[in-house]
Amino acid sequence: MKCRNVQKRLPVYQDGELSSVEQDRIKSHLTDCPECSKQYKELQRVWDLLSDFPDIQPMPGFHLRLRKKISGLREHQFIPRLRQVFQLLPSPLATVTLALVGLVTGIYLGNVIFEEGLVFFQRRQPSYAQEHVSLASIRTFDAAPPGSLTHGYLRMASHSLEAHR
Amino acid sequence: MNNNLPDEGTLSEDLMARVAKGDNYAFEALVKRHQGAVLNLIHRFIGYRARAEDLAQEVFIRVWQAAGRYKRTAKFSTWIYRITANLCLNELKSARRRKLLFLSSSGGKGENREDRYFEPGADREPSPEDLLLTAERNRQVSAALRSLPANQRLAVILKRYDDLSYREIAQILGCSVSAVDSLLVRAKRNLRKNLIPYEK
Numbered sequence: 001m002k003c004r005n006v007q008k009r010l011p012v013y014q015d016g017e018l019s020s021v022e023q024d025r026i027k028s029h030l031t032d033c034p035e036c037s038k039q040y041k042e043l044q045r046v047w048d049l050l051s052d053f054p055d056i057q058p059m060p061g062f063h064l065r066l067r068k069k070i071s072g073l074r075e076h077q078f079i080p081r082l083r084q085v086f087q088l089l090p091s092p093l094a095t096v097t098l099a100l101v102g103l104v105t106g107i108y109l110g111n112v113i114f115e116e117g118l119v120f121f122q123r124r125q126p127s128y129a130q131e132h133v134s135l136a137s138i139r140t141f142d143a144a145p146p147g148s149l150t151h152g153y154l155r156m157a158s159h160s161l162e163a164h165r
Numbered sequence: 166m167n168n169n170l171p172d173e174g175t176l177s178e179d180l181m182a183r184v185a186k187g188d189n190y191a192f193e194a195l196v197k198r199h200q201g202a203v204l205n206l207i208h209r210f211i212g213y214r215a216r217a218e219d220l221a222q223e224v225f226i227r228v229w230q231a232a233g234r235y236k237r238t239a240k241f242s243t244w245i246y247r248i249t250a251n252l253c254l255n256e257l258k259s260a261r262r263r264k265l266l267f268l269s270s271s272g273g274k275g276e277n278r279e280d281r282y283f284e285p286g287a288d289r290e291p292s293p294e295d296l297l298l299t300a301e302r303n304r305q306v307s308a309a310l311r312s313l314p315a316n317q318r319l320a321v322i323l324k325r326y327d328d329l330s331y332r333e334i335a336q337i338l339g340c341s342v343s344a345v346d347s348l349l350v351r352a353k354r355n356l357r358k359n360l361i362p363y364e365k
């Protein structure tokens with residue numbers, strides 16, 4: 001084995017992370033080669049020097065301070081919980097779709113219910129009411145299209161005015 | 166809630182399952198078991214005791230917060246080392262940002278220069294432990310470690326002081342085993358360059 005190759009692999013050999021064949025090969029090379037052996041000793045010396053950075057122990061009260069921080073967090077968990085509720089909502093696209101479906105259904109149901117109401121208000125003039133409902137489809141772009149809230153209000157107002165007269 | 170004092174031999178993974186159910190005793194046992202490893206990894210990485218203690222607490226706060234989401238796919242120790250390593254790297258980034266606020270852009274060259282840590286708490290009074298650490302050789306070792314680029318430094322600390330395998334280090338750093346191999350080859354070369362001259 002060439003010294004150059006041995007020296008390249010020495011750091012990994014030191015950690016025992018080479019294949020067992022390679023470990024053995026370098027081990028036997030080191031017994032015969034003073035230069036590689038010197039390099040290896042230097043590497044080991046560096047590793048030994050690192051022991052001059054001894055372990056420290058946590059300061060007294062480490063756990064107590066940690067517990068205080070965590071109970072502080074527990075008290076302020078309302079906002080994260082609120083965020084969790086929002087996270088339960090589906091993706092923005094699904095939310096928008098859901099909202100649109102809700103809106104369209106609402107308008108449709110509103111129209112159906114209101115048309116029932118028209119019949120109720122105009123029981124005395126059934127023929128006029130029928131004609132009015134059939135015309136509703138072409139009056140969608142009126143300022144107050146039939147079936148809209150505005151239209152309903154106007155009709156209610158005129159109905160009560162008539163009653164007063 | 167299963168609030169009984171856990172046995173010494175209870176696996177950390179089992180303790181974590183109890184923490185998820187709100188067991189404070191299990192959390193306390195987990196902290197006691199891993200606080201030394203977490204604190205020392207951070208301390209060796211950043212070199213400042215008071216800040217290391219704050220960050221170690223941050224690690225355990227994250228453990229507590231993530232208890233419900235924890236999955237036993239990896240060893241608990243690997244998982245908590247990973248949280249710790251990420252926190253160290255974030256600390257490095259924010260320290261660099263702080264440094265950029267104070268210094269005009271330096272003409273620094275070299276691929277690794279950006280990875281080097283701006284000493285946090287350099288503007289702070291040193292603690293008694295910091296003073297002890299300034300004993301010449303300790304200071305040199307600490308400085309030599311901190312002169313390493315972040316990933317090399319993490320790999321060296323996890324190998325030298327925690328005696329982890331390359332495979333575990335790879336899992337913690339989120340890289341391949343061969344990447345750990347080359348990180349350690351380069352780190353050892355750099356350390357030799359920085360530490361051996363002091364010997365003579």
Ligand SMILES: [Zn+2]
Pocket residue numbers: 002003004006029033034035036037
């Ligand atoms: Zn040789």
